[in-house]
Amino acid sequence: MITLYHRPKTRSTRFIFLLEELGAPYEIKIVTTRSRDGTGAVDPANPHPHGKVPAISDDGVVVFESPAIALYLTDKFPKNGIGPLVGDPKRGPYLSWLAYYTGVLEPAVVSKFMNVDVPVGTAGWVAVEQAMPFIMKTLSQGPYILGEKFSAADVLYATTFAMFAASPMLPKTPVLEAYVRRCTERTAYIRAQEKDNG
Numbered sequence: 001m002i003t004l005y006h007r008p009k010t011r012s013t014r015f016i017f018l019l020e021e022l023g024a025p026y027e028i029k030i031v032t033t034r035s036r037d038g039t040g041a042v043d044p045a046n047p048h049p050h051g052k053v054p055a056i057s058d059d060g061v062v063v064f065e066s067p068a069i070a071l072y073l074t075d076k077f078p079k080n081g082i083g084p085l086v087g088d089p090k091r092g093p094y095l096s097w098l099a100y101y102t103g104v105l106e107p108a109v110v111s112k113f114m115n116v117d118v119p120v121g122t123a124g125w126v127a128v129e130q131a132m133p134f135i136m137k138t139l140s141q142g143p144y145i146l147g148e149k150f151s152a153a154d155v156l157y158a159t160t161f162a163m164f165a166a167s168p169m170l171p172k173t174p175v176l177e178a179y180v181r182r183c184t185e186r187t188a189y190i191r192a193q194e195k196d197n198g
């Protein structure tokens with residue numbers, strides 16, 4: 001049984017979405033975390049090393065960091081084909097896009113959000129103005145990040161774009177809007193919103 005350590009309306013909500021897509025048996029354990037306004041506190045019940053969400057525990061095996069959780073879950077529950085497995089030609093792109101999410105896109109978006117310049121050429125990631133054209137080119141070639149088929153990579157990317165939909169840092173294009181709509185109209189996404197509060 002998977003336990004999802006979760007705080008409503010945070011990065012952990014997307015893992016309710018993924019678990020619903022996978023049809024996996026899971027329980028939600030609501031934990032407290034620190035908030036940007038200085039309120040909240042790390043919850044001793046949360047196994048994440050820095051008291052953040054998401055984290056999961058699979059009968060005592062703890063997994064943290066969104067791409068690792070996505071990969072762990074799609075490998076463990078392959079029935080619905082949400083994550084290409086070893087041997088599938090899409091496995092390489094799948095791993096790349098999962099790693100790109102926290103290795104490049106998140107730092108790019110957060111740098112922009114916090115008004116911090118990315119030291120171009122030396123940082124381990126690029127500015128959001130470089131990341132987004134690459135993502136937009138990919139999305140203009142197929143309805144999903146990996147092409148024809150929805151995957152757990154879309155769970156990470158589409159929920160991020162949905163969250164920042166109103167932000168000027170994201171391009172307002174029909175391709176991006178249609179992508180977000182396509183993913184957030186999924187019944188698993190809708191069920192996740194209903195279960196967000198535990």
Ligand SMILES: N[C@@H](CCC(=O)N[C@@H](CS)C(=O)NCC(=O)O)C(=O)O
Binds near residue numbers: 010011050053064
């Ligand atoms: N790199 C982590 C980021 C997790 C993260 O920053 N989560 C936020 C919620 S959206 C959090 O728990 N913040 C509370 C804190 O930093 O103490 C991942 O993608 O899994």
